[in-house]
Amino acid sequence: MGGAERGILVSGNWKMNENHFEALKLIQELAALLRSGGVPEGREASVHPPFTSIRTVQTAVETDHVPLSLGAQDCHHADRGAFTGEVSAEMLAKLNVVYVIAGHSERRTYCGETDEQVRAKVDAIYRNGMRPIVCVGEHLAERQAGEAVAKVRSQVAAVFSGRSAEQVAAAVVAYEPVWAIGTGESATPEDAETMCAEIRAELVAQAGAQAGSARVQYGGSVGPDSAGELLAQENVDGLLVGGASLDAGKFVAILHAGA
Numbered sequence: 449m450g451g452a453e454r455g456i457l458v459s460g461n462w463k464m465n466e467n468h469f470e471a472l473k474l475i476q477e478l479a480a481l482l483r484s485g486g487v488p489e490g491r492e493a494s495v496h497p498p499f500t501s502i503r504t505v506q507t508a509v510e511t512d513h514v515p516l517s518l519g520a521q522d523c524h525h526a527d528r529g530a531f532t533g534e535v536s537a538e539m540l541a542k543l544n545v546v547y548v549i550a551g552h553s554e555r556r557t558y559c560g561e562t563d564e565q566v567r568a569k570v571d572a573i574y575r576n577g578m579r580p581i582v583c584v585g586e587h588l589a590e591r592q593a594g595e596a597v598a599k600v601r602s603q604v605a606a607v608f609s610g611r612s613a614e615q616v617a618a619a620v621v622a623y624e625p626v627w628a629i630g631t632g633e634s635a636t637p638e639d640a641e642t643m644c645a646e647i648r649a650e651l652v653a654q655a656g657a658q659a660g661s662a663r664v665q666y667g668g669s670v671g672p673d674s675a676g677e678l679l680a681q682e683n684v685d686g687l688l689v690g691g692a693s694l695d696a697g698k699f700v701a702i703l704h705a706g707a
């Protein structure tokens with residue numbers, strides 16, 4: 449099974465959903481389900497609310513000792529300064545955020561984020577003692593042209609070249625084919641396995657064998673029905689879940705899938 453020695457991380461990316469009242473309701477539902485069902489051995493779950501709901505979720509998680517790691521969806525590359533409307537990694541670290549997503553395809557597409565900007569954000573995440581979840585993935589046309597592996601490996605290299613094995617090993621990389629996000633069309637477990645193995649190979653090529661212990665997630669239309677088979681793949685160490693993470697029952701079912 450994927451993550452047998454590396455551990456499995458199931459992350460809920462809430463995207464631009466859940467104002468702080470709704471976030472409180474969702475986190476209480478998750479807390480109740482996790483209290484009764486627990487978190488399977490060797491697995492970990494993180495939730496990534498929008499910035500305005502992080503403090504609410506932090507308070508609920510810490511007060512009730514909910515077994516969830518706190519995450520964010522993005523950050524700025526600078527720690528502070530004249531960047532109106534931005535939120536820094538330093539600010540997130542102060543809220544006990546553990547994982548920060550960087551380079552989600554929606555940000556690359558709608559906000560024009562480049563590999564260089566994603567790399568600078570990852571620098572900021574490490575500098576502030578947190579772990580990045582770096583999203584990579586090809587567009588449909590790239591897959592059809594047979595360019596998926598080259599595209600994804602170049603995205604990985606752009607962010608991780610020149611880093612120590614220790615730093616790379618602390619990272620999470622999420623393989624999220626753009627055509628599978630929010631479309632209901634998940635990659636097959638075999639395709640996910642192939643691409644996650646390529647990503648691991650690129651991490652090792654950049655930083656040496658120890659870097660291969662980084663966790664590699666799959667993301668894109670994951671639901672309770674597809675999660676078990678995906679997590680059974682050797683190189684799939686977790687899942688990055690969008691839509692289904694807004695439903696507490698589905699998210700917890702995904703966390704337990706195949707365990």
Ligand code: PGA
Nearest residue numbers: 629630668669689690691
């Ligand atoms: P989805 O989103 O599960 O709704 O497809 C995944 C993601 O964008 O991380």
